[in-house]
Amino acid sequence: MTLGVVATAVFFSTSAIAKEPVKLAFQLDWRIEGPTAPFFLADAKGYFKEEGLDMTFDSGSGSGNTINRVAAGAYDLGFGDVNALVEYLANNPNSPRLRAVFMTYDASPAAVIALKSSGIRTPSDLDGKTLAAPSFDGARRAWPMFAEANGLSADAVSWQTVDPTLRETLLIRGDVDAISGYVFSSIINLEARGVRREDLVVMPYPEYGANLYGNAIIVSDRLIESNPEAIAGFLRAYTRGLRDVISSPDASIEFVRQRDSLIDVATEQSRLHLTIESTIDTPATRENGIGDVNMERLQRTIDQxxxxxxxxxxNVPEAEAVFDSSFLPEANLRRIFD
Incomplete structure (x- = not known):
């Protein structure tokens, strides 16, 4: 056998035993926007491929739907509000179990937002007012926690259920007194409609006594049992993508634009900056690294x-049943603000 034949034989024999990429489907929490940059950057740069993963990412329609789809097996992983996960686990004790494995939003982005012209300045000013939000809005769902932390009753306000695309418009027109929403969605949407940020009153839940966690990577126990290595590999690649985004937020929006050419680049750059500032870059993540949680704080959140x-x-789960830190990359790899 000639050297060339031997080389060819070796090539085909090693190719035959090479592992096929693990195909994983990921459900986002919402539309393709600035905050989705870490996923698409990591995919475009081949970080998932280097971990032996072949990823598919789909836009979502709210954390509740994302959680249900992961539980049903339609998706292997998802990105959703950990508070919605607690609710799912408590209300579905006999359904497939899910866990958060990476906390991206160390601070919840939930907030109440009003125009300064309304005269609203503090939470107490909301008493008797009308707020607008979709029924599935995370900030609306968490309103009772905000209300309790600020001496208001849960029914201190009236709610107008609206389509997400109309929420900010109703506030600008004066049809409602305030809105609830995620800061990086509603503030940027209001600015896109000509409202200056300095003309807004923004009450982020974490700054007003409701120190909640936000969105996390969520997986099913089914995937944990069948392929734990894939979860660990996904989180390593995702952490690399997140580090790159933090290092260069504006440039990373190009990877979002590649997925949706119709986005307004400047708007999504602003949205991403606000996401980082309000939910990711916190004293805890600077000290301990991104991704992990304080279990005592998480338990307090669960109780709330x-x-x-x-x-x-x-049926209310304990913190250990909600968050599993065993798949996280090493702490030094998660210190992305060094």
């Missing part, structure tokens, strides 16, 4: 969610 959502007491 259980009370606010009136969850069945016997």
């Amino acid at each position: 969610v259980a009370l606010a959502y009136e969850l069945p007491s016997g």
Whole structure:
């Protein structure tokens, strides 16, 4: 056998035993916007491929739907509000179990927003007012926690249920007194409609006594049992993507534009900056690295969610059943603000 034949034989024999990429489907929490940059940057740069993963990413329609789709097996992983995860686990004790494995939003982006011209300045000014939000809005769902932290009753305000595309418009027209929403969605949407940020009153929940966690990477116990290596590999690649985005937020929007050519680049750059500033770059993530949680704080969050959502007491999960840190990359790799 000639050298060339031997080389060819070796090539085909090693190719035959090479592992096929693991195909994973990921459900985002919302539309393709600035905050999705870490996923698309990591995919475009081949970080997932280097971990042996072949990823598919789909836009979402709210954390609740994302959680249900991961639980149903339609998706392997998802990005959703950990508070919605607590609610799901408590209300579905016999359904497939899910866990958060990476906390991206160390601070919840939930907020109440009003125009300064309304005269609203503090939470107490909201008493008797009308707020607008979709029924599935995370900030609206968490309103009882915000209200309790600020001495208001849960029914201190009236809610107008609206389509997400109309929420900011109703506020500008004066049809409602305030809105609830995620800061990086509603503020940027209001600015896009000509409202200056200095003309807004913004009350972020974490700054007003409701120190909640936000969105996390969520997986099912089914995937944990069948392919834990894929979860660890996904988180390593995602962390690399997140580090790159933090290092160069504006440039990273190009990877979002590649997925949706119709986005307004400047708007999504602003949205991404606000996402980083309000939810990711916190004293805790600077000290301990991105991705992990303080279990005592998480347990307090769970207790707040259980009370606010009136969850069945016997089914409320403990922090250890909500968050699993065993798949996180090493701490030095998660210190992305060094």
